[in-house]
Amino acid sequence: MLDICLLGTGGMLPLPYRALTSLMVRCNGHSVLIDCGEGTQNQIRLIGWSFKDIDLICFTHFHADHISGLPGLLLTIGNAERTEPLTMMGPKGLAKVVNSLRIIAPGLPFDIRFIEFDEEEPSYEFFGLKVDAYKVSHSVPCFGYRLSLPRAGKFDVERAKALGLPVQMWNKLQHGETVEFEGASYTPDMVMGEDRKGLSVAYCTDTRPCPVIEKYAKDADLFICEGMYGEDDKLDKVKEHRHMLMQEACRIAQKAKPAKLWLTHYSPATPKPIVFQDALREIFPETYICKDRTMMELKFSDEE
Amino acid sequence: MLDICLLGTGGMLPLPYRALTSLMVRCNGHSVLIDCGEGTQNQIRLIGWSFKDIDLICFTHFHADHISGLPGLLLTIGNAERTEPLTMMGPKGLAKVVNSLRIIAPGLPFDIRFIEFDEEEPSYEFFGLKVDAYKVSHSVPCFGYRLSLPRAGKFDVERAKALGLPVQMWNKLQHGETVEFEGASYTPDMVMGEDRKGLSVAYCTDTRPCPVIEKYAKDADLFICEGMYGEDDKLDKVKEHRHMLMQEACRIAQKAKPAKLWLTHYSPATPKPIVFQDALREIFPETYICKDRTMMELKFSDEE
Numbered sequence: 001m002l003d004i005c006l007l008g009t010g011g012m013l014p015l016p017y018r019a020l021t022s023l024m025v026r027c028n029g030h031s032v033l034i035d036c037g038e039g040t041q042n043q044i045r046l047i048g049w050s051f052k053d054i055d056l057i058c059f060t061h062f063h064a065d066h067i068s069g070l071p072g073l074l075l076t077i078g079n080a081e082r083t084e085p086l087t088m089m090g091p092k093g094l095a096k097v098v099n100s101l102r103i104i105a106p107g108l109p110f111d112i113r114f115i116e117f118d119e120e121e122p123s124y125e126f127f128g129l130k131v132d133a134y135k136v137s138h139s140v141p142c143f144g145y146r147l148s149l150p151r152a153g154k155f156d157v158e159r160a161k162a163l164g165l166p167v168q169m170w171n172k173l174q175h176g177e178t179v180e181f182e183g184a185s186y187t188p189d190m191v192m193g194e195d196r197k198g199l200s201v202a203y204c205t206d207t208r209p210c211p212v213i214e215k216y217a218k219d220a221d222l223f224i225c226e227g228m229y230g231e232d233d234k235l236d237k238v239k240e241h242r243h244m245l246m247q248e249a250c251r252i253a254q255k256a257k258p259a260k261l262w263l264t265h266y267s268p269a270t271p272k273p274i275v276f277q278d279a280l281r282e283i284f285p286e287t288y289i290c291k292d293r294t295m296m297e298l299k300f301s302d303e304e
Numbered sequence: 305m306l307d308i309c310l311l312g313t314g315g316m317l318p319l320p321y322r323a324l325t326s327l328m329v330r331c332n333g334h335s336v337l338i339d340c341g342e343g344t345q346n347q348i349r350l351i352g353w354s355f356k357d358i359d360l361i362c363f364t365h366f367h368a369d370h371i372s373g374l375p376g377l378l379l380t381i382g383n384a385e386r387t388e389p390l391t392m393m394g395p396k397g398l399a400k401v402v403n404s405l406r407i408i409a410p411g412l413p414f415d416i417r418f419i420e421f422d423e424e425e426p427s428y429e430f431f432g433l434k435v436d437a438y439k440v441s442h443s444v445p446c447f448g449y450r451l452s453l454p455r456a457g458k459f460d461v462e463r464a465k466a467l468g469l470p471v472q473m474w475n476k477l478q479h480g481e482t483v484e485f486e487g488a489s490y491t492p493d494m495v496m497g498e499d500r501k502g503l504s505v506a507y508c509t510d511t512r513p514c515p516v517i518e519k520y521a522k523d524a525d526l527f528i529c530e531g532m533y534g535e536d537d538k539l540d541k542v543k544e545h546r547h548m549l550m551q552e553a554c555r556i557a558q559k560a561k562p563a564k565l566w567l568t569h570y571s572p573a574t575p576k577p578i579v580f581q582d583a584l585r586e587i588f589p590e591t592y593i594c595k596d597r598t599m600m601e602l603k604f605s606d607e608e
Contacts, residue, residue, distance in 0.1 A: 012383075013345075013376075013379070013380055013383060014345065014346055014376065015346070015349065016346045016349055016350050037376075038342055038343065038345075038372075038373065038376040039342065039343060039346070041317075041318065041342075042318055042319070042320045042343070045319065045320055046320045062407075062408060063408070064375050064376055064379055064408040064409055065376075067408055068342075068375050068376045068408060069342065071368050071372050072317075072318065072341075072342045072368055072369075072372045075317070075368055076317055079316075079317060096407075097407055097408065100404045100405070100407040101404070101405060101407065101408065103366075103400075103401055103404040103405065104366060104367070104368040104371055104372060104401065104405065105368055
């Protein structure tokens with residue numbers, strides 16, 4: 001299962017009723033944060049999720065609205081008595097930016113490990129979660145992310161029995177281990193069915209539309225994308241600042257076919273983005289204008 | 305008149321219903337901010353005061369809860385199209401800390417002028433407001449502030465008439481200028497009464513009690529002081545971390561005799577500070593447990 005919460009939905013400047021864009025995902029007892037603008041820690045406190053379990057923070061880029069909440073969050077994570085290392089990933093320069101901000105958060109009870117991207121589409125794995133980053137097209141180097149939780153095939157009891165393997169060995173094979181029995185080796189693929197459909201969420205802000213976004217949003221269970229404005233006549237403005245309109249995000253979704261599209265990162269000049277929802281659903285029916293702390297549980301197809 | 309708003313009342317960590325300690329004072333069309341923790345800009349937006357008019361930001365010290373909101377605030381002030389220089393003052397190291405935080409707020413349409421204290425009790429004047437800083441006793445160099453708006457004496461019409469000065473010259477004398485008339489010089493003191501009582505607000509956090517606090521809170525119209533906890537058994541804790549109890553702040557007020565005492569900078573472990581108010585008023589009757597955005601207009605005694 002992936003527990004997903006869009007902590008904040010604002011772009012550029014925070015508003016009292018709209019925090020800056022940040023996403024939190026819980027998976028297998030671990031948490032991932034993507035972006036961390038001012039006020040992110042208050043949003044986490046409001047939903048009651050654990051600060052201590054934040055193992056990974058991914059940054060799209062280093063504009064203040066995506067990272068200004070970091071020093072305070074780090075102190076709060078420290079206050080929650082985390083001692084395990086925390087990993088941060090993002091464009092080149094990440095360590096320099098974070099260490100510069102840490103002038104006001106110097107003493108932490110945990111280490112920070114930095115991953116700076118030197119490829120355009122790097123891929124990682126943490127606690128069973130696949131983390132793909134992909135370079136998008138903003139005014140500064142900026143990356144989107146796709147988090148994917150794969151799912152193994154079903155254990156085939158009949159095949160295990162046919163091989164004559166004792167029941168005590170089944171669990172190891174189910175968890176990917178090779179076992180030895182009566183002088184022969186048995187590998188998981190001998191008793192496991194084909195991989196089943198996993199879960200995935202794609203996240204992308206700030207950027208102009210570009211083909212790589214569609215590639216990583218492809219068939220995702222959830223695609224979260226920026227939509228600064230809903231008015232067609234703001235196109236020149238978003239082109240100039242390398243952002244996108246809500247309708248452009250919907251057109252990407254139309255091609256990538258995720259199960260749902262969540263819009264976020266609204267301009268402070270867009271106080272009521274909900275007014276655009278009906279029109280946007282004509283482009284992509286499963287479009288949702290999100291509010292702060294919009295949540296969703298993504299479950300495997302037959303999961304309770 | 306001084307327009308005073310205690311923007312936030314939290315210490316250490318922000319809570320969703322309690323922003324970090326920050327004070328805003330409006331005077332003669334200018335604004336002064338003392339401290340700027342994460343979320344300060346949202347508090348200013350909630351009360352609707354101008355970002356553009358913030359001419360001076362005073363820092364007590366550089367712990368994150370007193371400065372983490374600065375990069376976001378600077379961008380928002382820039383977004384409000386301020387172009388006039390902005391002055392910041394605080395302990396030594398101010399420019400280094402602010403410039404380090406500005407890695408995420410590099411391009412601003414206004415200059416920043418830094419004043420770093422090299423005395424224990426420096427004094428300044430801005431737009432008619434006297435700004436006194438005084439070194440207190442925290443775990444790092446930390447200063448309290450007193451803002452004072454002086455008030456000239458009344459213009460003595462009878463004396464001006466007796467001197468034979470034409471009415472056209474009265475205004476200049478009232479505003480502190482010397483005038484020449486029929487070969488003689490006339491100075492303001494020749495037509496002005498004694499200075500009348502001005503207005504003053506003293507602010508002090510984070511510190512152990514020390515005599516200099518009493519000196520600057522003396523007879524103030526308003527004394528704003530930290531009170532981390534209200535329980536006597538937290539004394540060892542506040543001594544260790546160089547903070548103070550609410551009752552210690554009241555005892556300072558008992559000696560300094562300000563018109564009112566506002567308490568602030570509550571620990572996150574003090575969710576309902578109001579429960580201590582009655583007991584504190586036995587020490588100093590004019591004690592107020594403040595909430596975020598507690599406001600007050602300080603007016604001259606006969607001002608409408």
